Amino acid sequence: MVLRRCIRAFSSAAATRPFRLAVVGSGPAGFYTTHRLLKEVDHVKIDVYDSLPVPHGLVRFGVAPDHPEVKNVMTTFDRVAEDDRFRFLGNVNIGPSSESAEKGTVSVQELKQHYDAIVFSYGASEDRHLGVPNEEVYGVESARAFVAWYNGLPQFDNLKLPLDETDTAVVIGQGNVALDVARVLLSPIDTLRKTDITEYALETLSKSKIRHVHVVGRRGPLQAAFTSKELREQMNLPNVAFKADKEWIKSEIEAAQPLLSKNRPLKRMMGILEKGSTVSTTSADRSWSLEFLRSPVEILTDTNRTRVQGIRYELNQLTGGPLGAAKAIGTGQFEDRACGLVLRSIGYKSLPLDGVPFDSRQGLVPNRYGKILDSEGQEVPGMYTAGWLKRGPTGVIVSTMTDAYETADTIVEDIKEARPMLNDDLDKDGADGLKGIFKSRGIRPVSYVDWKRIEAAEFAAGEKLGKPREKFTKVEDMLAVLQ
Ligand SMILES: Cc1cc2nc3c(=O)[nH]c(=O)nc-3n(C[C@H](O)[C@H](O)[C@H](O)COP(=O)(O)OP(=O)(O)OC[C@H]3O[C@@H](n4cnc5c(N)ncnc54)[C@H](O)[C@@H]3O)c2cc1C
Structure with a gap:
């Protein structure tokens, strides 16, 4: 044990073999954790796994196509990947042990044999449901699926939406994702053409008959979760009027003045809201609205329950404190509104993974500063988490970076203090030790060099269309580039 502690000593000079780390998930959380560790620990070797090639x-599959500046973080990630202690293994799903053999998956148990530590940063790949009658009918979708469809996430290219069958869409939720989808639904098609939105989405959106988008929240304007930038963009959409009960919004803002004077970002946002759309209601042929104090209680359908025809809300009132603490309470009054498309944008959801503790109530991996805790609250040696899986599916890339750095610092501290890691009695060889498993399960790992080849093909395809890139939307097409 004493000898092990010496081997684990922090200085690279003292390390007799590399510290092997696996990272599960190559989103911002995985990359920023890696970035910090490569900087802080000389003798670390990091294999970053992703189920996709x-x-x-979400920088690729979540961030809106008309926000190219946000995607610039990819160049930071490219620089991380240049370090020869880094390896990317795309197209390797880390999943349940029971599915390992048949589905070309590697289990956490198998990973543990070859690494000193594992960081789980696989994000949130599901969405939350409203739990109201008829939610499953045609015309009700998650914003997650809609975003995945226009951004080209494999297996979403066949998503069917009634975009050419109705002029009214409702988005349930008032966060930035809700505004992203409202903006994409109402943006001029020629604006979208210059982005990396998928061609099939462009084709479908060019035939869309959607003219009115209602963005609905259960609480009031002061509790809305979107930010000023997204709200301003929405207000500035060409030829789109903003409709809302502006007098009521004004009175809500006035009543909150003492609080707003202490909260500059919220004050700025309320200013944008109060000023409202610059487009006059009469000249615009499209509109969007913010509807407050409404909770959906039922999706209204045709008699055969084949499609959406409207939505029933319970009207709410607020109670229990100012701003974020205010709670929406149903009044027992109801309202029916016609619409042909409902997109629920009430949050993403992480899923549990075999062999990793999970708090189903909170929907995250329990942890202390990124170190995973078991059901008794004890730290699990060598197991860490970062990003949306660690703190729940909220927050932008910058907050994910801060949180990933915190996890990396916890790992650095544990290495420095020679704390126990995974199977300390085994020698670790990282992904090299998994080659047999890859071969027997037909898994073809994709390296970062491979990815850059896929990306070059996407740039070339995009150039022909006057777009920054045209994404491959099928795994087999991505892999075909490498053959
Ligand atoms: C629609 C949308 C728009 C957004 N827009 C912005 C924006 O404009 N600006 C901004 O700053 N932030 C934005 N965000 C937030 C930002 O995307 C997140 O903060 C960030 O992506 C979270 O990073 P993550 O690494 O935790 O998760 P993710 O980005 O989701 O990465 C998780 C990775 O894990 C992989 N994975 C999943 N399961 C497995 C498995 N079993 N095995 C192996 N790999 C697996 C996934 O393929 C994925 O690559 C947006 C989010 C959404 C949903």
Whole structure:
């Protein structure tokens, strides 16, 4: 044990073999954790796994196509990947042990044999449901699926939406994702053409009959979760009027003045809201609205329950404190509104993974500063988490970076203090030790060099269309580039 502690000593000079770390998930959390560790620990070797052949998680598949500046973080990730202690293994799903053999998956148990530590940063790949009658009918979708569809996440290219069958869409939720989808639904098609939105989405959106988008929240304007930038963009959409009960919004803002004077970002946002759309309601042929104090209680359908025809809300009132603490309480009054498309944007959801503690109530991996805790609250040696899986599916890339750095610092501290890691009695060889498993399960790992080849093909395809890139939307097409 004493000898092990010496081997684990922090200085690279004292290390007789590399410290092997696996990272599960190559989104911002995985990359920023890696970035910090490569900087802080000389003798670390990091293998970053992703179930998809392409890296960067929601930067590629979540961030809106008309926000190219946000995607610039990919160049930071490219620089991380240049370090020869880094290896990317795309197209390797880390999943349940029971599915390992048949589904070309590697289990956590198998990973543990070859690494000193594992960071789980696989994000949130599901969405939350409203739990109201008829939610499953045609025309009700998650914003997550809609975003995945226009951003080209594999297996979403066949998503069916009634975009050419109705002029009214409702988005349930008032966060930035809700505004992203409202903006994409109402943006001029020629604006979208210049982005990396998928061609099939462009084709479908060019035939869309959606003219009115209602963005609905259960609480009031002061509790809305979107930020000023997204709200301003929405207000500035060409030829789109903003409709809302502006007098009521004004009175809510006035009543909150003492609080707003202490909260500059919120004050700025309320200013944008109060000023409202610059487009006059009469000249615009499209509109969007913010509807407050409404909770959906039922999706209204045709008699055969084949499609959406409307939505029933219970009207709410607020109670229990100012701003974020205010709670929406149903009044027992109801309202029916017609619409042909409902997109629920009430949050993403992480899923548990075999062999990793999970708090189902909170929907995250329990942890202390990124170190995973078991059901008794004890630290699990060598197991860490970062990003949306660690703190729940909220927050932008910058907050994910801060949180990933915290996890990396915890790992650095544990290495420095020679704390126990995974199977300390085994010698670790990282992904090299998994080659047999890859071969027997037909898994073809994709390296970062491979990814850059896929990306070059996407740039070339995009150039022909006057777009920054045209994404491959099928795994087999991505892999075909490498053959
Ligand atoms: C629609 C949308 C728009 C957004 N827009 C912005 C924006 O404009 N600006 C901003 O700053 N932030 C934005 N965000 C937030 C930002 O995307 C997140 O903060 C960030 O991506 C979270 O990083 P993560 O690494 O935790 O998760 P993710 O980015 O989701 O990465 C998780 C990775 O894990 C992989 N994975 C999943 N399961 C497995 C498995 N079993 N085995 C192996 N790999 C697996 C996934 O393929 C993925 O690559 C947006 C988020 C969404 C949803």
